Amino acid sequence: xxxxxxxxxxxxxxxxxxxxxxxxxxxxxxxxxxxxxxxxxxxxxxxxxxxxxxxxxxxxxxxxxxxxxxxxxxxxxxxxxxxxxxxxxxxxxxxxxxxxxxxxxxx
Amino acid sequence: xxxxxxxxxxxxxxxxxxxxxxxxxxxxxxxxxxxxxxxxxxxxxxxxxxxxxxxxxxxxxxxxxxxxxxxxxxxxxxxxxxxxxxxxxxxxxxxxxxxxxxxxxxxxxxxxxxxxxxxxxxxx
Numbered sequence: 001x002x003x004x005x006x007x008x009x010x011x012x013x014x015x016x017x018x019x020x021x022x023x024x025x026x027x028x029x030x031x032x033x034x035x036x037x038x039x040x041x042x043x044x045x046x047x048x049x050x051x052x053x054x055x056x057x058x059x060x061x062x063x064x065x066x067x068x069x070x071x072x073x074x075x076x077x078x079x080x081x082x083x084x085x086x087x088x089x090x091x092x093x094x095x096x097x098x099x100x101x102x103x104x105x106x107x
Numbered sequence: 108x109x110x111x112x113x114x115x116x117x118x119x120x121x122x123x124x125x126x127x128x129x130x131x132x133x134x135x136x137x138x139x140x141x142x143x144x145x146x147x148x149x150x151x152x153x154x155x156x157x158x159x160x161x162x163x164x165x166x167x168x169x170x171x172x173x174x175x176x177x178x179x180x181x182x183x184x185x186x187x188x189x190x191x192x193x194x195x196x197x198x199x200x201x202x203x204x205x206x207x208x209x210x211x212x213x214x215x216x217x218x219x220x221x222x223x224x225x226x227x228x229x230x231x
């Protein structure tokens with residue numbers, strides 16, 4: 001199966017900062033990558049699909065890029081509501097895998 | 108508005124079978140193209156896909172769990188279910204059900220709508 005590796009595992013940032021999270025796949029997954037945001041005690045929420053397509057209703061400060069094996073999620077100006085854990089997920093085949101997560105903390 | 112709700116016992120004994128049901132409202136589980144799936148998250152850890160099912164009954168399971176997992180669908184009740192056998196403490200987790208959105212060009216899918224999750228603890 002395809003392994004997904006996220007970095008960093010934890011990120012400390014301030015409101016207004018530009019934040020970038022990286023996700024690497026163990027083999028090429030084309031652009032078949034989604035990003036989710038999860039807050040404590042809540043279900044994950046879809047942010048980005050097909051590496052760079054913004055889900056309806058998601059603020060435009062979130063953006064995704066990449067293809068092949070390396071992907072990034074960028075938050076252009078971090079807002080208080082954005083402190084959460086972020087996960088990537090590949091869907092190159094029926095067999096789905098998630099990255100280990102990146103927790104974005106208040107600096 | 109689509110809603111998914113997990114239900115089932117919150118406590119299961121070791122070696123027994125974990126059984127959960129996901130009830131779908133605000134949409135039909137028989138909608139073409141959509142798969143339905145289960146994901147779990149051990150306390151303080153990351154997400155793990157368990158398996159997915161189509162309304163026709165076609166299933167795909169995580170290879171690491173395949174020998175213990177059965178996912179089934181009941182279109183008359185607009186529900187799908189998870190059974191995980193021979194559980195151990197390592198199966199303690201929040202279990203989520205979700206609807207998967209298809210993507211043109213790949214057999215894979217991503218999770219568009221999620222239930223709120225239910226904590227299942229494995230303990231004697």
